[in-house]
Amino acid sequence: MKIATYNVNGINARLPVLLRWLEFTAPDVVCLQELKTPQEKFPADIIAEAGYQGIWHGQKSWNGVAILARNLEIKEVGRGLPGDETDTQSRYLEAMVNNIRIGCLYLPNGNPTPGPKFDYKMQWFERLANRATELLALDEPIILTGDFNVIPTEQDVYRPERWLEDALFLPEVRQAYQNLLQQGWTDAIRKLYPDEKIYTFWDYFRNAYGRDAGLRIDHFLLSPHLVPRLTAAGVDRDVRGWEKSSDHAPVWIELADK
């Protein structure tokens, strides 16, 4: 079973690239972030023609997350991250697919720092940690995946010294991510490739992709049940070089059948 995550940076602007990538790699499940479209303008019909059913939580202009699957039932179990009834941003979807619980998330960017956007990021992170604790207590196979907007370590950025003041790399943000792992989650990419330089995002600015000036900010966190089933993982980094690409590349894992 192949599961992917892809921050598309605009589902409608990215549709040709998304369809090309789906055909090329044919994942069983796909989590999308940054749809940047209202609920009613999600291109469900075209995606269905490509063989994928889905659930999505749209929002005008910004944010938005979706879970797609091919030949598998998707049962939605959560829409919006619990813990703040006043939070209107579409950043979290949770569903059961093939007996795995999947949380698709788009953690706030948090820049500029300091400021209200960074405060919102840290509050959202705390709510995510609370939900993650609840999920582990379920004692079932669970994946938390998406754009975490966190560079976990110096290994995950081309020039760490340039990112020290950034909301993706501040010590408290890195610590919050480590705290999440400490709960009992496994970072799938690092589990299989502890020492590799692996990036998932390259800025549109200054030919970042051409210079391989990247960041690793899209992650797969696995609950303990799934760790022994992890057989492969990777980044489809070539997709970042395609015409009209997102600034993120798709990331994927493969799980053995139970």
Added chain:
DNA sequence: ATGTCACTCGGAGAGTGA
């Protein structure tokens, strides 16, 4: 600070976010 995209409104291109 810079750079480049995608979005909105409104019907061009500035403003916002990343």
